[in-house]
Amino acid sequence: MNVRQWCRDLGMGARFAVTGGREGWVRMLLTAVGVGLGVALLLLTTALPNVLTARHQREEARQDLTYNAAVPPRGENTVLVGTTDTEWHSRDIRGRLLEPEGARAPLPPGVGRFPAKGEMVVSPALKELLSSDGGKLLRERLPFRITGTIGEPGLIGPHELAYYAGAEGLKVAKDSSRVVRLTAFGDPHPTTERTDPVLILMTLVVFVALLTPVAVFIAAAVRFGGERRDRRLAALRLVGSDSRMTRRIAAGEALAGSLLGLAVGTVFFLIGRQAAGSVEVRGESFFPSYLDPSPALAALVAVAVPAAAVLVTLFAMRGVVVEPLGVVRTAKQARRRLWWRLLLPLAGLAMLYPMIGQGRSHGDFNQYLVTGGVLLVLVGVTALLPWLVEAFVTRLGAGSVSWQLAVRRLQLSSGTAARMVNGIAVAVAGAIALQMLFAGLEGQYTKDTGRDPHRASMEVDLSDRSRLPQAAAELARTKGVRASVALSHGGLGDKRRDPGTTASLTVGDCAALRELVRLPSCRDGDVFVLPSTADDAATRAFMRPGRHGFIDSTYSGERGREIPWTVPAHLRQVTARKDSLRSDVTGLLLTPSALPAGAGSTLYHEVFVRLDLSVPYADEYVRNTAARVDRLASAWRWTTTVQSDQYASLRTGLFLGAVCVLALIGASLLVSQLEQLRERRKLLSSLLAFGTRRRTLGLSVLWQTAVPIALGLLLAAAVGLTLGAVLLKLAATPVSVDWASVLSLTGAGAAVVLAVTVLSLPPLMRMMRPEGLRTE
Structure with a gap:
């Protein structure tokens, strides 16, 4: 077979799709919409690298933090x-x-x-x-x-x-x-940090898990109208075409629909790109100009989608015998075999197995093995689901009329039913695996701050050290504030320059120091010592009465005040409170009068605030007061934990991707459902004409959707849990299952299908009119 014949047959199929009358146009439009939705999401994905690059470049261009770099002298360009x-x-x-x-x-x-x-x-x-x-x-x-x-x-x-x-x-x-x-904005010496291998693993899994359902949807969309198309192809056999030519003509029809889908997808993408500027998710927003797909990746999508449409159609036609007198589809088919369907997920697990236990201590993960392994496991869902649906529905028996109608339809076309829910099953399996991975690794990217929000709700760090008394008084009078505690801290060195031994200093009045340690008695001028088990012998000796030191010693490249001070003789040892306001306080604790003159300007000053949480916007009142007292002051809420920015950004990206995939799931399922109802319009009208109630037909459609989706979600949960456990093993993390998340994700998939079914009921009622029996 030469290339010219292939092109002629594909072109003939494309002409049939375009000139096939109303039925052909409706079928082609549905295919184009289904493919277009997937193409739009693929184009969005190809634009993600540029989004990240553009945001990073914008952030770098306005960088104004010097990170201890040398301060340039004042000049005309500063x-x-x-x-x-x-x-x-x-x-x-x-x-x-x-x-x-x-x-x-x-x-x-x-x-x-x-x-x-x-x-x-x-x-x-x-x-x-x-x-x-x-x-x-x-x-x-x-x-x-x-x-x-x-x-x-x-x-x-x-x-x-x-x-x-x-x-x-x-x-x-x-x-x-x-x-x-x-002298200029921007980072003149950007540093590149080594990326965490586990974060790279999570990023790869996110992309594969979110894009695999898209590919499944596109493959399903190009097969819309398959039954009517095959019956039309029988007429071509009658006029002399052989079986191979017939398959190529069918592939040409699918090619036309996919090419139109590329155009529709591009329009969808441009609309979504423009709308992206008005959307904000979890505090993240993007300019439309960021969403420029990579030319190479966009070209790959433009080639891959039509090629996939042709290949999928040729593969699907292998199970259909198109003869001049009809299509042999309704005859009893051979039972689907299980053994080769298990090879896909098993091969995927085999690719992931060599990296089990690698974690972040054995270098980077093999990106090809991770991508290929996760992809094969998820694609295995699409291979196993048709066998599972067929094995289950063949055992279904008697029931109500609606149940029997649904069961018989599923028994005759279990493959079509499985194909309809394949995408959502893959999406749920990937989501469960991702949820397990993120939940298992969350603790590694979440650190304990050591702060107790019950002891202090907010902390205000002052830049102007002379305003500590005013700030403490103003904050204490602020609406919504129960109490404020002012503390200062600095350092004491054993030498003027480059000290070998240092001790920390904490300064506050008696009431403030009692928030940190247990004081037997206290008055202004007292000095206390709080030794730490981490202090070495030299540090403990340096904090004894009579030792001489210097507050704010000079270090290389940084000039200090070098204020001399002697540890007083009346030094008393104290113990820290179990609920100390700050868990990292050690060294010497001074009341204000014990501090030598001029030393206050060398310290860092903070005010800790307890809020009355019953007062609305209490924290905003505190920030207003802090800004009024010291324009450069920073006020922030205390939290028990803090999360890595990279991990949080990746999780936000996962959420955005999941929202897009969920929207695609709903839209594609709705298009697929409408196509299924359109192909059965004459059958539904005939059943109604013979006296079948509309309610019975509506319930039969619901059962036809519910049975495959229930099986698909069960399979997705099993595959997702397995894949999630393997991914956690790759990251050298104990396997744990958040069953609430698993159930919620499964429920979300079921809710999407239920919503699609409800939305398809009005078209179903319109298709059951007597006009559906008319033919041309």
Whole structure:
């Protein structure tokens, strides 16, 4: 067979699809919509690398943290930048104060000119928030006049909250990164950290698990209208075409539908790309310009989808005998064999087996083995489900009329029923495996902060050390605050420069120190010692009465105040409270009068706040007070744990992908269900004409959907649990199952199918009219 004959037959099939009248156009449109939904999601996936790259580049371009780099001298090309980040109802607000020091001072990306003192330029989302009725408290915290908006190059997303405000009198402190001097924005020396191998493993599994259902949906979509198509092909056999030519013509019809699906998918993607700018999920948003697919990956999709349509059709036609007098499909078929269907998941597990126990201590995972192994296990669901459905429905017996109609339909076409729910079964299996993997590894990316939110609700770190008394008093009077505790901490070295032994200093009044340790008695001027079991002999000896030291010693490259101080003779030893406000306090504890003159400016000052949680927005009142007392102060809520940013971002990506796949599941199932009902329109009308009740026919459709989906979800749960356990073994993590999540994911899949069934009932009622018996 030459290539010219292949092209001629494929072209003939494409012409049949286009010129097949109303029936042909409806079938082709349904195929195009089904394929298009999958193509749109594939194009979105090919754009993800560019999304991550674009966001990273935007973040790098506006970088203004120097990370202890040398401070450049003041000049005509320098600008002072103060960090004033804050929160609003758990949403981060990026804030900066700008003070240009010369005519050639660099502007941050997205800003056309420097705002004057009392002015600010804001992101569009922050401008909208400040102008809303609910932004009153935030307007008190940002008492600047809005004179412009930040352009897209200065933001990482359309919903980001950010502002740049003008300032005067900013000062660069040697031991603080809150005010820095820059000659240019952006990180001139970006560092590349070694990526965690387990995070790479999780990323690979996320992509494979989310994309496999898409491929399954596309493969199912190109087979829409298969029964009617095969009956039409019998006419071609009657006029002289052989079986091979018939298959190629059928492949040509599928090719036409897939090509139209590519066009429809591109339109869907462009619509979704434009709508992405108005969507925010878990605090993440994206500009439409980020969603530019990689040209190479987009070309791969454009080639792979039509090729898959042809291959799937040719493979499906192997089980159908198209003869000149009809299609041999309804005859009793040979029982499906199980042994070769088990080979796919077993081969996948065999590919994953060599990496069991590798974890993050044995280098990177083999990406090809991980991708291939997970893919084969999930594709194994599509191979096992038809056998499971057939084996189950052949054993079903008597029941109500609706049940018998459904069972007989399933017995005659169990493959069609399995194909309809294959995608959702694969999606649920992948989701269960991912949930197990993320839940099992969550503890490794979640650290205990050592802070007790019951002891302090918030912490306010001050930049201006002279304002500690004012800040403590103002915060104590703030609405929603029960109590405030002011503490300072610093260091004591045994030498002026580069000390060999150091001890920590904690300064606070008697009431504040009692929040940390048990004090028998206390008055201003007292000094206490709290030795730690981790202190070595030299440190314990250094904290004895009469020892001389220096507060704020000088280190290489960092000039200190070098204030001399002698440990007093009336030193008393104390023990820490079990519920100490800070679990890391050790060393010397001083009341304010015991601190030598001038040493207060060398310390770091913090105010701990206990909130009355019954007062709405109590934390926002605290942030307003902190900003009023010290514009550069940072106020943040205490939490018991903190999670890795990379892990949290990956989990957010998983959530976004799962939402997209779930939407695709629902839309594709609905299209598939409508196609199944359309092919059975004449049969349904005939049954209604013979007296079958509409309710009986509706229930039969429900049973036809419920039985395969129940079997599919059971199989998905088994495969998902197995795959999840293997992935946890790969990450060298104990296997555990969150049964609540497994049940919720399975229930979500069932809910999607139920919703699709309900949405298909109105078309079903319309198809059961007598007009369905008409023929042309």
